[in-house]
Each structure stands twice: as C-alpha cells, then as structure tokens.
Amino acid sequence: EKVKITKEQQALVKSIVDAYNKHQIPQDVTKKLLQEQYSAEENFLLLTEMATNQVQVLVEFTKNIPGFLSLDREDQIALLKGSAVEAMFLRSAQVLSKRMPNGHTEVLKERVRNSGMSEEFMTPMFNFYKSIDELQIGQEEQALLTAVTILTPDRPYVKDYQAVERLQETMLDVLRKLCVLQHPQDPQYFARLLGRLTELRTLNHYHAEMLTSWRMNDQKFTPLLCEIWDVQ
Numbered sequence: 410e411k412v413k414i415t416k417e418q419q420a421l422v423k424s425i426v427d428a429y430n431k432h433q434i435p436q437d438v439t440k441k442l443l444q445e446q447y448s449a450e451e452n453f454l455l456l457t458e459m460a461t462n463q464v465q466v467l468v469e470f471t472k473n474i475p476g477f478l479s480l481d482r483e484d485q486i487a488l489l490k491g492s493a494v495e496a497m498f499l500r501s502a503q504v505l506s507k508r509m510p511n512g513h514t515e516v517l518k519e520r521v522r523n524s525g526m527s528e529e530f531m532t533p534m535f536n537f538y539k540s541i542d543e544l545q546i547g548q549e550e551q552a553l554l555t556a557v558t559i560l561t562p563d564r565p566y567v568k569d570y571q572a573v574e575r576l577q578e579t580m581l582d583v584l585r586k587l588c589v590l591q592h593p594q595d596p597q598y599f600a601r602l603l604g605r606l607t608e609l610r611t612l613n614h615y616h617a618e619m620l621t622s623w624r625m626n627d628q629k630f631t632p633l634l635c636e637i638w639d640v641q
C-alpha cells in the first residue's frame with residue numbers, strides 16, 4: 410500500500426532535523442582535531458574535549474525532541490545517561506564515514522587509533538563505523554535514529570517505561586515510513602537500521618570496560634563526563 414507521511418509526522422521530522430542541525434560542536438573546537446600535535450596523551454585529551462562538547466550538544470538536541478521535556482525529570486536524566494555513549498557513537502560514525510565535508514575523517518580515525526584504547530575495543534568500534542558507512546544514512550534518518558536511541562525505554566532507572574515507549578514508537582513510525590520512501594529499492598533498509606541500534610548496545614559494554622581500564626591508568630575525564638558515566 411502507498412506509504413503516506415502525515416502532516417504532523419512531517420512537522421515532527423522537521424523539528425528533529427532542525428534541532429539536530431542547530432546543535433553541533435562549534436567549529437573552533439572541532440578544528441583542534443586538525444591542528445594539535447599527535448601523541449597518545451594529546452589525542453586522549455582532544456577526544457575527551459570532543460566527547461564533553463558532544464554531551465552538551467546532545468543535551469540541547471534532546472530538549473528539542475517533542476515530548477521529552479514533559480517526561481518525568483529523573484527519567485529525562487536516566488535516558489540521557491543511558492544513551493550518551495550510543496548517541497556519541499552515532500555522531501562520531503557520521504564524522505568517520507565521510508558523511509561530513511569537514512576533513513576530520515582521517516584525522517579523527519588516527520587520533521582514535523592512537524589514544525591508548527585497547528585493541529579489543531577498537532575492532533568492534535571500527536566494525537560498527539564500517540557498517541554505518543555501508544548504510545549511507547541520510548541526515549533525516551541520522552537525526553531520527555539519534556532520537557530513537559535516546560528514547561530507548563529500557564535504560565537503567567527509568568520509572569515510566571510506557572511514557573518513553575510511546576515517544577519512541579512515534580519516532581520509529583515516521584523513521585520506518587521515511588526508510589520505505591527514501592530506499593524503495595531496499596525494503597529491508599529500516600530493519601538494517603534497527604540492527605545497527607542492536608550493535609550499538611553491545612558497544613556500550615565494550616565502552617564500560619574501556620572506562621574501567623582508563624580509570625586503572627588514572628586517566629582524567631571532565632566533570633560532565635564523570636557525571637554522565639558515573640566515574641570518579
């Protein structure tokens with residue numbers, strides 16, 4: 410049957426995409442990736458600065474997701490803490506899969522590869538980046554996928570599961586329609602996108618392990634990252 414995006418779904422996509430484009434790490438911050446010298450310490454510091462800025466961007470984006478601010482305040486925090494790493498994988502994947510015309514791709518890849526992270530984390534991480542690149546995700550799908558990730562109801566400490574699930578389903582409905590309309594040649598495209606979200610959750614586990622190993626080596630994070638990742 411002919412898939413039709415309703416007027417309110419069009420408005421929803423527009424508000425999500427506008428919010429996604431409006432909130433970005435400032436250029437004067439990301440251009441440091443191109444300028445600073447290369448060393449494991451400097452790379453780690455730069456990635457820490459990028460992640461810290463990305464969390465701030467994520468909070469602003471999330472506040473613009475229709476319905477998010479009417480959720481229970483503590484649930485809002487639980488959703489942000491529970492999805493931050495996954496949302497940052499999605500964003501860094503966009504940068505690493507040459508989806509952004511800013512020449513950061515190679516530089517970021519090099520800095521991530523030489524920042525003291527263990528090989529056992531690198532492999533799944535770069536496999537994920539490759540699988541995202543193969544999907545050639547468009548801007549609307551990227552923004553909606555980030556919103557779907559944030560609105561995952563089964564995060565730790567979420568109280569009103571149903572309220573979050575309702576919001577996520579609204580996003581999934583319009584994302585599914587967008588995929589059908591924009592990838593008519595690939596009826597499995599939406600399912601493949603959701604498969605990436607499953608892969609993202611496994612990366613959470615690797616990331617938690619990495620955080621622990623960094624703490625062993627007494628690596629320092631910023632107060633915002635300590636708060637969102639419950640470290641130090």
Ligand SMILES: CC(C)c1onc(-c2c(Cl)cccc2Cl)c1COc1ccc2cc(-c3cccc(C(=O)O)c3)sc2c1
Binds near residue numbers: 434630634
């Ligand atoms: C604390 C730090 C060492 C760390 O620990 N784990 C991770 C991580 C790593 Cl490695 C991989 C995935 C997820 C996480 Cl969370 C990180 C670094 O996380 C980030 C997070 C976001 C961004 C956005 C960037 C970026 C570049 C150019 C342009 C843009 C842009 O949006 O224009 C964005 S780089 C960057 C680095």
